[in-house]
Amino acid sequence: MENQAELFGRIAAALEKLAPATPHAVDWQGAPAFVWAGDSARPVECIEAPALDLLRGIDRQKQVVTANVARLAKGAASHDMLLWGARGMGKSALLRASVADAQAAGGKLALVQVATDSIPSLPGLFAQLAGIERNFLVFIDDLGFAEGDDATPRHLRSWLDGGVEARPANVRLAVTSNRRAILARQASEQDDPINPRDAVDDNLALADRFGLSLGFHNANQEDYLEILRGYAAEYGLDLDEGEALEWSKRRGARSGRIAWHFITELAGRVGKQL
Structure with a gap:
């Protein structure tokens, strides 16, 4: 009987591990x-x-x-x-x-x-x-x-x-x-x-x-450069606006995201973290 009780105990412990964990209550005041x-x-x-x-x-x-x-x-x-x-x-x-x-x-x-x-x-x-x-x-x-x-x-x-x-x-x-x-992810025209x-x-x-x-809306050239100027001033980076425009042409777009990618490139060249 003692061995049987031990077996049942091991089975219960194993089942408890397999059961999904009960979600913890969220402290909705505790984080931003x-x-x-x-x-x-x-x-x-x-x-x-x-x-x-x-x-x-x-x-x-x-x-x-x-x-x-x-x-x-x-x-x-x-x-x-x-x-x-x-x-x-x-x-x-x-x-x-x-x-x-x-x-x-x-x-x-x-x-x-x-x-x-x-x-x-x-x-x-x-x-x-x-x-x-x-x-x-x-x-x-x-x-x-x-x-x-x-x-x-x-x-x-x-x-x-x-x-x-x-x-x-x-x-x-x-x-x-x-x-x-x-719209639907695939094609609204369907x-x-x-x-x-x-x-x-x-x-x-x-x-x-x-x-x-x-x-x-997509940035025009001046907006794109203005975004870059702000980032370059914030992080102390030298900005070559001609190179920045060439970067956007290679990417096929002008946007804040493309500007940030160029700033990341500039920072990486001089060993800075952003």
């Missing part, structure tokens, strides 16, 4: 940012973002976004935001920098990043955040729907526009996308050819739910 993984959140101890002064060529967008985030941080009326447009022009960087700036000013605000594949779990996240004495900006980066996914856009419209599972009063959504009509306008209207109906919808 979090990453939501569908059923739990991981705290992020520092928001990686450039200084707002270094985000150039997007002055109007910067003014509007920082003001809206500051209102949210104070608990005042604020908008859900859709930032759409050209790649590499600072959409997600501006959101992160605005939250960091509001936190530095004493605002009770945290950033919660949600991967696109975790969007169906947003009601569970909202349920947790609703009871916290803090304001939250829930951030979905580079949103695009899988072809044939009709459910996710419908849910997002409901969460934004007062459905029974709408986001709570202390939460606002911020979404980045390459296009204002947040929508029903009988009435393609219905598909476009349906996507725009989601975009229209956001109180703020801001477009970001």
Whole structure:
């Protein structure tokens, strides 16, 4: 009997190891940012973002976004935001920098990043955040729907526009996308050819739910150089503007991201860290 009890004990211990771990309760007051993984959140101890002064060529967008985030941080009326447009022009960087700036000013605000594949779990996240004495900006980066996914856009419209599972009063959504009509990942042109306008209207109906919808456009040459000048001055680097323009030509684009890649190259040449 003693050997049998020992055997049962070993079996119970093995089963306990195989069982999924119980998610730990999240301290939603304990970090400036979090990453939501569908059923739990991981705290992020520092928001990686450039200084707002270094985000150039997007002055109007910067003014509007920082003001809206500051209102949210104070608990005042604020908008859900859709930032759409050209790649590499600072959409997600501006959101992160605005939250960091509001936190530095004493605002009770945290950033919660949600991967696109975790969007169906947003009601569970909202349920947790609703009871916290803090304001939250829930951030979905580079949103695009899988072809044939009709459910996710419908849910997002409901969460934004007062459905029974709408986001709570202390939460606002911020979404980045390459296009204002947040289209399927593959090809919007494969929508029903009988009435393609219905598909476009349906996507725009989601975009229209956001109180703020801001477009970001490719940088012209002067904006691109101005971005580079700001970075070069910040990090004490010598800037050859002709070489910088040649760099952008080889990349086939002018954007804040391309400018940063060139600054990284300059810093690496002289042995500097960024």
